[in-house]
Amino acid sequence: MKPLSLPPRLLMGPGPINCYPRVLSAMSQQLVGQYDPSMTSCMNEVMALYRQVFKTDNRHTILVDGTSRAGIEAVLVSCLEPGDKVLVPVFGRFGHLLCEIAERAGAEVHSIEVPWGEVFEPEQIEQAIREIRPKVLAVVQGDTSTTMLQPLEHLGEICRRYDVLFYSDATASIGGNPFETDAWQLDAVSVGLQKCLGGPSGSAPITLSDRYVDVVRKRHHVEAGIRENSHQSGVGSRIRSNYFDIPMLLDYWGEERLNHHTEAASMLFCARECAINLIEEGIEPSIARHKRAGDAMLAGVQAMNLVPFGNLKHKMHNVVGVEIPDGVDGEQIRQQLLLDFNIEIGTSFGPLKGRIWRIGTMGYNARQDAVLHTLQSLETVLRRAGHKLSGGAGVDAAIDTYAGTAV
Numbered sequence: 544m545k546p547l548s549l550p551p552r553l554l555m556g557p558g559p560i561n562c563y564p565r566v567l568s569a570m571s572q573q574l575v576g577q578y579d580p581s582m583t584s585c586m587n588e589v590m591a592l593y594r595q596v597f598k599t600d601n602r603h604t605i606l607v608d609g610t611s612r613a614g615i616e617a618v619l620v621s622c623l624e625p626g627d628k629v630l631v632p633v634f635g636r637f638g639h640l641l642c643e644i645a646e647r648a649g650a651e652v653h654s655i656e657v658p659w660g661e662v663f664e665p666e667q668i669e670q671a672i673r674e675i676r677p678k679v680l681a682v683v684q685g686d687t688s689t690t691m692l693q694p695l696e697h698l699g700e701i702c703r704r705y706d707v708l709f710y711s712d713a714t715a716s717i718g719g720n721p722f723e724t725d726a727w728q729l730d731a732v733s734v735g736l737q738k739c740l741g742g743p744s745g746s747a748p749i750t751l752s753d754r755y756v757d758v759v760r761k762r763h764h765v766e767a768g769i770r771e772n773s774h775q776s777g778v779g780s781r782i783r784s785n786y787f788d789i790p791m792l793l794d795y796w797g798e799e800r801l802n803h804h805t806e807a808a809s810m811l812f813c814a815r816e817c818a819i820n821l822i823e824e825g826i827e828p829s830i831a832r833h834k835r836a837g838d839a840m841l842a843g844v845q846a847m848n849l850v851p852f853g854n855l856k857h858k859m860h861n862v863v864g865v866e867i868p869d870g871v872d873g874e875q876i877r878q879q880l881l882l883d884f885n886i887e888i889g890t891s892f893g894p895l896k897g898r899i900w901r902i903g904t905m906g907y908n909a910r911q912d913a914v915l916h917t918l919q920s921l922e923t924v925l926r927r928a929g930h931k932l933s934g935g936a937g938v939d940a941a942i943d944t945y946a947g948t949a950v
């Protein structure tokens with residue numbers, strides 16, 4: 544077989560996206576032993592860096608090895624004992640994923656739904672909490688399937704009033720949209736690298752409040768082969784997953800450094816670099832850059848006689864849904880963009896399958912040139928497919944948005 548040589552795609556879908564070059568370089572570092580002082584200090588640095596990314600003082604801020612759903616699964620399977628109630632407000636595909644993972648953990652799952660393209664008012668969630676009295680509220684912040692961003696800022700206070708643990712999956716939104724773990728009183732948050740953080744998927748940073756950790760520590764059972772007399776078992780039922788057992792993960796990341804899995808070191812180096820990259824840019828400047836790119840892409844598609852999907856008041860900065868115009872074959876357009884222009888845009892799932900494209904502007908690709916190339920190329924393939932538009936209007940609108948001169 545020949546050496547791997549992939550086409551130089553510009554990834555403008557809902558993630559994954561092209562990595563920051565410095566993140567790719569970090570992954571090619573030689574390995575050191577798992578308990579080498581340079582490795583353990585790198586782990587400590589990662590914890591400190593992600594406290595900044597999550598905007599939290601939580602001591603318990605670590606990586607779960609695996610894709611973003613590994614973080615979701617670790618948070619939910621560790622705190623939900625069979626029969627525990629969880630409330631999941633579902634406004635897209637990833638809300639269904641939270642339900643599915645919670646069900647598999649044996650929880651009693653209650654969901655409420657709004658139509659795709661909308662989000663929940665805090666009152667709707669409070670009313671459901673009052674009726675159901677769940678142990679956990681699990682809610683996605685940015686659901687890439689619909690491009691909507693659920694406001695979270697009022698939910699923490701509600702959760703505290705009803706003594707509910709508040710968890711959010713911010714995989715697709717962190718770094719490109721405001722996120723405040725402590726100010727919004729979140730108890731658990733999980734994310735991934737492959738969206739606004741500009742890395743590949745494969746590591747899931749999580750942060751956990753003391754309140755959350757107190758709950759899961761009751762289920763602390765150290766595995767037999769490494770258990771010592773000093774280890775006391777908790778009173779709660781044993782967590783159903785060994786790999787995603789948060790108390791054991793905390794023992795491994797904490798002072799005891801109790802052996803658990805073999806750290807996915809290259810992904811740790813990569814997660815470290817993603818965080819440094821974000822912090823060097825500044826979290827607010829990064830959010831502003833994502834907003835500018837998202838606004839320019841939105842203005843561009845609208846100027847090309849295309850209709851954006853969903854309630855734009857709640858659109859994520861880093862992805863826009865675009866209705867596929869009548870008479871246009873959505874898959875053919877995507878194919879031509881990919882094969883003729885090396886640009887990938889996204890399709891969609893569930894009720895939106897075949898109805899919308901999803902165009903992302905995130906991480907390394909939240910850049911003016913990436914926005915303009917995508918709009919220019921999309922214009923060409925749409926025009927050739929018979930869609931009526933005014934030539935150059937999309938790129939002009941995006942340039943005006945960047946220049947701050949859009950009318």
Ligand SMILES: Cc1ncc(COP(=O)(O)O)c(C=O)c1O
Nearest residue numbers: 610611612637685687714715744
């Ligand atoms: C909001 C959200 N949650 C979870 C996931 C699942 O992530 P992964 O595919 O990395 O497991 C995604 C992926 O797109 C996502 O957008």
